[in-house]
Amino acid sequence: MDDDALYRDLADLSDPVRAVAAQDALRAHRAYPLMVLAGPMFGVAEETPHGWQIISLGEATPQCSRDDLANHLRRLGPSEEYQEAARVLDWERHDEMTVAGRRFRVVRVEQVLRMNETEPEPPRPTDLDPRSAYDHPMELLPAFPRSEPRSLLSTQFTAALSRPGFLSDEALNDAHRAAATHPFLFPMRPAFSVAEYLHDGWRAATAACPTPTHARNSLADYLLNVLPVLEHPDPETAAAYARAAHLLTGARLDELEVQGRRFRIVRLEKVARLGPDGPELPRPSDFDPDPPVEILALQLKAEGLLEE
Known part of the structure; x- marks a missing residue:
């Protein structure tokens, strides 16, 4: 892809701020042309009329986000529907729940590093970096777009996945399946x-x-x-x-x-993957060693590591 095509793929030319950020991204893509998948993070999202509202994000495993969802449901109020759904999550693994007419999902987000031959990309000049505490609204993932997947990201993801030995066979199969079921990549x-x-x-x-x-x-x-x-x-x-x-x-x-x-x-x-039914859920091959909290408590008690 030439520089003009790359710039058009990155930029919203009608927005001066985004155009400056796109120029910054173009410089970064030249200096750090290699994309490396750094593994997923997980979070909780709720479907809204405008898309999927992120509630929490940044957990290392799906189970941590299931626990986050249970805690979120408890905080929503004393409604028995919310409390019962939280109790279910204490005992069972569920990556999607509809509670009191509201649809919640554990979502998977890929983390990506850009590198050159010797080093990873540092922060960019246009990255937000306040000195004081940073309190920002959570992001909104759009409903599945009708446009084609972003060509630049799609090409780079395909190249990253094709590197020999990067993923296990199971993880590679899951990745190819996700590219078909959730083809749109949302930065x-x-x-x-x-x-x-x-x-x-x-x-x-x-x-x-x-x-x-x-x-x-x-x-x-x-x-x-x-x-x-x-x-x-x-x-x-x-x-x-x-x-x-x-x-x-x-x-x-x-x-x-x-x-x-x-x-x-x-x-x-x-980068989130989106499909016709919304953002991607955890994959079978994702690292997810822990059981729900009540099952874990029973295991620890049986091993004498947790008192009654």
């Missing part, structure tokens, strides 16, 4: 996390955060409070970690080297 707001360079490449060190500042604060906390507990460093090393943490947040750095360790704030694109 969401980016997230940000911390990666550390190890001997064989970059590895994620924190969960996804809503802004680069949140990710920097997470790394600073890791340097100040976590590494001293895990590694029991000597006073000189601990002091170096503390200086690095303060420099990181004060100067709003996106990369940091301290005591021979290299960290980077990395940009995670979030």
Whole structure:
């Protein structure tokens, strides 16, 4: 795809702000042309007349989002329908429920890293990055669009999936099935996390955060409070970690080297798959080891790890 076609695919030319962001994205696509699927995150959404309203997002497993849905239902009020549905989720796995005429779903969102041959993409200049707390409305996933799937994302997803050894056979089959049942790729707001360079490449060190500042604060906390507990460093090393943490947040750095360790704030694109019936649910091959909370409690009691 040439630059003009890529720009048209990214931009809404009638919106100056989006046009600037599209130019920023075009530069990023040139500098970091390789798409790497970083695994899914999960959340809860409710169907509305305007689309699927995200209620929560960012869990590592479907079961965590089922638990989130149960808690959300409890908070909706004392209605017996809501409370009973929450109790069902305490005992059973359900990725979709209709309660009091309202339709809820556990949704799957892909996380994407962009890389070049040596490093992952850092935050972009146009990414929202307030210094203070970031309280934003949750996103709305549209009803299944009638337009064709976005060609650029579709092409890059296909290339990412085709890399040998990236996915197990089961996961690859699920991915191809999802491309047919949920063909439209919807870009969401980016997230940000911390990666550390190890001997064989970059590895994620924190969960996804809503802004680069949140990710920097997470790394600073890791340097100040976590590494001293895990590694029991000597006073000189601990002091170096503390200086690095303060420099990181004060100067709003996106990369940091301290005591021979290299960290980077990395940009995670979030992409939802949509089909005729709405956003994609969890796949059979997704990592989902935990049972519902009441089943887990019974197991822990039987093992003597939880008191009656």
